[in-house]
Amino acid sequence: MGCAVAELKWDDMRVFLAVARAESLSGGARALRLDPATLGRRVSRLEDALGAVLFVKSPQGYALTSAGERLMSRAVEVETAIRGARDDASGTQEGLTGQIRIGAPDGCANYLLPQVCSAICAENPGLEVQIVALPRVFNLSKREADMAITVSPPSTGRLTSQHLTEYHLHLMASREYLRAHPITALDQVKDHPVIGYIPDLIFDAELDYVSEIGGPRAALASNSVSVQINWARSGAGLVIGHDFARPFAPELERVLPDQFSLKRSFYLVRHADDRNIPRLGRFAAELVARVPSEVARLEAR
Missing domain, CATH: 3.40.190.10 (Periplasmic binding protein-like II)
Incomplete structure (x- = not known):
């Protein structure tokens, strides 16, 4: 495949990259504004020209073969070089x-x-x-x-x-909630509804805030920080929130800031x-x- 790659045109690379990134003909067609059937024919012609199968086709989509993975690396290098050349030509130093x-x-x-x-x-x-x-x-x-x-x-x-x-996080709750449910010690947190991430959707251990307080499983959970903050604003319970979000949620007050804080x-x-x-x-x-x-x-x- 090495000799054939050198003869490829950028348009061939664009077709290949679009399908590889979308993992489907339909997604690649949308990205290139082409008909999926046309894109499918072009992929087939590209495979024939290279003498290699680039994708494993299944009802779940298009997955790269080992030959496709090798071409992907080359194609990204070409794409990067072209984008750099366009930047140089467009005079980006002016803005x-x-x-x-x-x-x-x-x-x-x-x-x-x-x-x-x-x-x-x-x-x-x-x-x-x-x-x-x-x-x-x-x-x-x-x-x-x-x-x-x-x-x-x-x-x-x-x-x-x-x-x-770096940024900081603290326990927070609405003023209304804290007036009705005063909290004076960290060990009282377990007696309150805690708002946090859905456990099986936490994609990075750094986001597992609730475990830091040794608290219960989140009673109210979302994969969105904004949803968590808005729940707390409505008086639903305690949230471990970003300090940089507090200006956008004036209803919230920090809870026991001298006893609990996180830095990420x-x-x-x-x-x-x-x-x-x-x-x-x-x-x-x-x-x-x-x-x-x-x-x-x-x-x-």
Whole structure:
């Protein structure tokens, strides 16, 4: 397959990448705005040209074969080189332009990134930012996002990570709840409804806050930080919440802050191949400069 790869056109690579990332013809067709049948024929022609089967087709979708995995690595390198060349040609030194997609846990996506990204966009009118808030790990190799913010550095894959900032969490409850149910000691927490994550949907051990208080299983649970915060705002019980979210939830007060607190970190994760794309590097530098100060500003309030 090595000789044939050198003769491939970028359009062939685009077709292959779209199907590989979507893991289906229909998803790849949507990404390329093509008819699925047309895309299927092009995949078949590509496999014939290479003399290799690139996908295992099943009712569940298209999975890469070992030959497909090898081509994926080459295709991503070509894609990165083309994106870098386009950045150079578009004169991005005069300002950030184009579309950048960043993935983040929904607490960060809801309470930090909107104002940070708005400030970056205000200084770069040609920039379009998409924030994807999902309570799971992002697959940067499949280009679900150009970069991601995570609560743990990655341990596998061709990824680079940079410590972004620390943040703090405390027990919180609404003033109304605390007036009706005063709490004066940490061992009383077990007698109150606790709001937290759905246990089997916790995608990173750093998010298992409830276990830190040795408390009961969460009586009210969601995979969304915003839902947890809103439950607490309504007086439903106690939540271990981000201090940077409190300015957006004025009904909440910290509970026993001198007895219980947590400290966690955010990391900025990028695909290793993207280091040669100046536009992404400059956007990442803006995040590194702005996110810590925004956390500090909100926590101080």
